[in-house]
């Protein structure tokens with residue numbers, strides 16, 4: 001079966017339609033009772049004639065949409081979750097993963113119907129008794145964060161109001177921070193008693209490696225934790241250095257790892273555009289906007305200067321643009337991201353600061369206005385993966401367009417293709433028909 005929803009056969013699509021209608025029923029069926037327990041009710045018995053009619057009409061419309069290949073995204077997720085080749089595939093339901101009733105309730109309230117592959121594989125290990133250590137890799141946007149957050153919440157005892165602070169008390173049970181701050185809180189400032197920590201998660205382990213000092217700080221925190229503290233390490237990419245670090249920091253780990261060619265998602269289509277100058281790249285971008293409907297886009301530039309220039313040019317063209325760059329204060333960055341998430345701005349122009357972590361479902365296009373390179377000018381494959389992973393979140397389709405403006409950047413692009421063993425097709429942005437085709 002194809003992983004790619006564009007290539008689904010009609011019978012698969014119809015099966016998907018059926019799933020969607022079941023999904024609708026399932027959402028209705030699962031309701032928490034007064035004690036927070038999840039109760040299943042017989043929906044069919046409760047359905048009125050009116051609802052029955054509405055359902056049939058919805059089903060028929062959906063089938064029509066599917067036949068014309070406009071597969072709805074919810075539907076698409078359902079299809080992917082039944083495709084063994086997809087990172088969203090699972091054979092189990094959340095109920096079978098033995099989450100606490102309140103967490104199960106929360107998961108359904110979030111609109112999650114089935115776990116993804118990483119959730120299905122990682123959760124039983126993380127929730128085992130005694131809890132297991134884990135080093136895990138999964139593609140961007142496939143539910144890693146949701147997986148370890150569920151594991152953390154499963155371990156929290158709400159009655160225990162720590163971590164504690166010497167003078168002022170921290171009553172929150174979960175602390176999220178960069179290695180430097182958490183280390184200060186555990187050691188210098190003693191806001192947290194590390195001996196009481198039950199779960200230690202290192203997310204985006206590749207950043208720990210790339211950022212000066214983070215690796216050592218993480219190891220110093222890990223050494224303060226009790227022996228029975230559960231250690232979890234997640235990353236979308238695992239270069240050798242990340243791998244070495246992971247094994248240093250997580251003792252006796254269970255390991256979930258991807259093959260290199262599995263790291264990129266088939267739901268994200270990747271293209272490059274040949275240009276000869278910055279202005280041509282800008283023109284290509286305008287052509288793209290002229291030809292396809294772009295819900296929201298993120299555009300990555302190498303320098304703040306280019307990012308500010310581009311944001312200003314796009315504004316002149318009438319786009320609602322937000323600019324996010326490294327010199328902004330944390331609060332300012334958060335405010336910009338929040339406005340973008342709310343859809344107040346449709347385009348986010350940024351430098352690398354924003355390559356990771358942002359989860360905005362509506363981002364349908366990522367543009368590498370400049371290709372990601374490291375400080376020595378070599379291709380930065382991890383950053384590339386994180387950048388394009390801002391689109392195609394949890395089974396959504398995405399488009400990644402790379403602007404190539406010199407022999408050097410063509411060489412960078414070729415090396416990125418080789419690294420991921422994935423062909424990046426050329427796109428002629430002067431050909432409107434061609435652009436329209438890729439968007440369908």
Ligand SMILES: Nc1ncnc2c1ncn2[C@@H]1O[C@H](COP(=O)(O)OP(=O)(O)OP(=O)(O)O)[C@@H](O)[C@H]1O
Nearest residue numbers: 112113114115116140141142143144145146236394
């Ligand atoms: N089982 C699920 N069903 C439906 N949606 C889900 C499920 N799990 C997670 N999601 C949603 O999918 C999106 C991506 O999930 P998440 O942020 O956990 O992925 P991630 O692998 O940590 O991504 P990244 O690598 O970019 O950090 C989020 O919006 C999340 O709410």
